[in-house]
Amino acid sequence: MFRPNRNILNRLSRLNIAQKVAVTRTVTTTTIAQKTAWTSSKANRIVAYATLGAAGLATASYFNLTNPVYNEAPPSPEVVEDPATKLLFPVYLETDSVKKQLIGLGVRTVSFMNMNVYVVGMYMVPGDISQLAKLSKWKNFDKSKILESDECAEEFLEQPFDLTIRLVPSRSTNTQHLRDGFVRILTQRMRDQDLTEDEEKVILKAIQEFKSNFVSMRVKKDSEFIFTKTREGGLKMIYEGRHLGTVEDSWLAKNFFMCYLNSQSPSSQAALNDFASGFEKLLK
Known part of the structure; x- marks a missing residue:
């Protein structure tokens, strides 16, 4: 099971997102593979961060993606983290x-x-x-x-x-x-x-x-x-x-x-x- 990314959880705390999502997942790969389009609106990005914060983030290998296996909860959007800035x-x-x-x-x-x-x-x-x-x-x-x-x-x-x-x-x-x-x-x-x-x-x-x-x-x-x-x-x-x-x-x-x-x-x-x-x- 992936542990939640602390940087993203901190962002969620500052955004005062109050909904608590309990998720239990067993993942057999280190990539996230749902092909989800990411729009430019800030509201949608915040919702995506909420999903990532609850489920935990595995930095996506964005050219060789495979399908993870979940016990429950929907897959998270694919994201890549810049190593220098964590953006x-x-x-x-x-x-x-x-x-x-x-x-x-x-x-x-x-x-x-x-x-x-x-x-x-x-x-x-x-x-x-x-x-x-x-x-x-x-x-x-x-x-x-x-x-x-x-x-x-x-x-x-x-x-x-x-x-x-x-x-x-x-x-x-x-x-x-x-x-x-x-x-x-x-x-x-x-x-x-x-x-x-x-x-x-x-x-x-x-x-x-x-x-x-x-x-x-x-x-x-x-x-x-x-x-x-x-x-x-x-x-x-x-x-x-x-x-x-x-x-x-x-x-x-x-x-x-x-x-x-x-x-x-x-x-x-x-x-x-x-x-x-x-x-x-x-x-x-």
Whole structure:
């Protein structure tokens, strides 16, 4: 029998969840395998945490899931715990009524302060994953192709895939801080590319629109940003279920994701490593 995760029980205590759930389970595996879509709303996440706190959490191995045997009570949702921050990520995420699977996750760290800032997880529609092997640069894929070159990532992001980055702060912050970090990286990526003056003007306009979508406010630890590269090529941003805006610019959408898939200076090396391993496992 799994013992309840103390971190999650502490969260439940702070949330004043009063319902006591008595559960007795015998589990024959160390993975949790119910395929449950996780929505963006905070209310549903709290309910899921309540289930996890009562039943106990086994960190899911999200590519080789097997079915546990229970004596009673329904299965728990699948989640993965980031080892650096203990933040939880669902294996399946639903955005705009589309179910997506976790590819990998990792923490962004400010190295000179040795401080964890946030955790990012990347999600992809399962049906699109099967299309990756058909791409020329993804044939005979191994993770070194992502870690040592940008060619696979560039080809990947040129496709009309519906992709999502789920970003969860590991400490309280504000939207200005996050916004300025994104704008700085995107602007530098623009400067590093061979673009015409007219192309730069269009891109700068898109970056400015993206910047304006960040409403000035405090951002709590363990809250949720959802950034989606739509099939049409736009970049949609949601915070705690609130749509903050969509910028219809393919350069912006692609380069936002390249911030995390860039092999030379990714925003999170831990995330890039896990993305590469995730793709390798999925394409075996």
